Amino acid sequence: MSTSTESETTQVPEEKKPVQLEAKVESPSACLREVIVTIPHAEVERYLKDAYDEIVPEASVAGFRAGRAPRKLVEKQFRDRVREQVKGTLLMDSLAQVSENENFSAIGEPDFDFESIELPEEGDFKYQFSIEVRPDFETPTWKGLELSKPVEEISDDDVQESLERVLGRYATLEATDEAAELGDKLVVTIKFSDEGKFLSQIEEERITFCKRLSLSDGVIEDFGTLMKDVTEGETRTGKVKVSEGASIEAMRGKEIDAEITVIEVLKSELPKLTESFLEELGDFESEQELRGFVRDSLTRQADYRTQQSLRESVVEKLAGSADFELPESLVQRQTQRELQRKVLELRRSGFDEDNIRRFVNASRQNAKASTEAALREHFILEKIAEEENVDAEAGDYDAEIALIAQQSDMAERKVRARLEKSGQMDAIRNQIVERKVIEMIVEAAKVSEEKVEKSGGDEDDEFAVYHSVLATREEASIPEAKYEDNTPKAAEKETEKD
Structure with a gap:
């Protein structure tokens, strides 16, 4: 006696038919591909037909019971929605197919403007995108170096x-009127300006007094010399050299003003x-x-x-x-x-x-x-x-x-x-x-x-603060x-x- 009735009647979904397309790939550089995709109009019609086949049996049209409206009427009422849906589906399917079939390994998302792409009433569907890829080069000989x-x-x-450096983070800090020495803690406010124009400010930051003070986009190279023997309440002015990698190109390599006010000088005593x-x-x-x-x-x-x-x-x-x-x-x-x-x-x-x-x-x-x-x-x-x-x-x-x-x-x-x-x-x-x-x-x-x-000691010559003098975040x-x-x-x- 057979018990396979259920499995005999179960329908296996058909495998999705690949998109018929032509892809033209250009390589303007090792890590970039420009791709032009052409999809025949017959494929567009196939996708439209499939989309309408899916919507017609359940479509609600005024004056008709759900799923009973004539196909032409359904196509007219839902035309814009279906065409937008088909455009998206065709783009996704074709992009996946191109990525799988072409001889490149993508490292980014395709770059194109979805809104500017139109599904044509007649003729082939064409669109273009650029994509970043892994560069293709010969594997170097790495054995026996x-x-x-x-x-x-x-x-x-x-x-x-x-x-001692670890213990220094648990040291007892005591404010003093004495002149600061390298290794002391300073509580400082620093105002940065360029030709009198305010740029940014560090507000009451505790730093270690070192020879050099680095910032996210600049450095005060002579910080130790500039602040030598400084005492509480003093203000000194110096120069920050903006880095060559700064976010604002016009400011790269430029020297800007730093007004440094010492709020406190703190001497430390290591814990026992x-x-x-x-x-x-x-x-x-x-x-x-x-x-x-x-x-x-x-x-x-x-x-x-x-x-x-x-x-x-x-x-x-x-x-x-x-x-x-x-x-x-x-x-x-x-x-x-x-x-x-x-x-x-x-x-x-x-x-x-x-x-x-x-x-x-x-x-x-x-x-x-x-x-x-x-x-x-x-x-x-x-x-x-x-x-x-x-x-x-x-x-x-x-x-x-x-x-x-x-x-x-x-x-x-x-x-x-x-x-x-x-x-x-x-x-x-x-x-x-x-x-x-x-x-x-x-x-x-x-x-x-x-x-x-x-x-020895080089790492103690510099203290770093996360702050961009050009006020980026x-x-x-x-x-x-x-x-x-x-x-x-x-x-x-x-x-x-x-």
């Missing part, structure tokens, strides 16, 4: 110096490593455990610098076959994305917010060049990754998020949720894959180690960690709340 690997040794002096303070700092049971944590952070920072140096060497040797032009629009769109990716990478590598601010400001001041270099590196490494089947796995994401969480004030699950919401999981994936490819290339290379002699898009120390205190507290 000769590389020099810088090796840093973390000494007890390095740990002590870093520990008592049992209660160690517990407050991060539930450390001893000073030795705290020093071990600091050493681990320094080791991760050193590993990051080593990997960056190897990456630069690898890409420099492979870049010969990747000499292609990058569209200005692509560079502009990727600048902020690349900056955010770098911030995530620095956080997972153990750098504190002072270091990250310095990096962000330096990158912004030379945004175009640094983004172009990063894009070229990405295209080279991504192509090798595809050919060698290198990709990110679930465990890689978990490890990356755990390291980022350690430098923030959130539990790992909240870090993940925020990254997913902001669309930055793609950036995490890219840095995982690129790191794996670099490791694979290094494994296949002839590597000689070279001991690095650290100059780009600095707001770089999220800053609430806690600026290298301890897991914040993440642990957040976990306890959860």
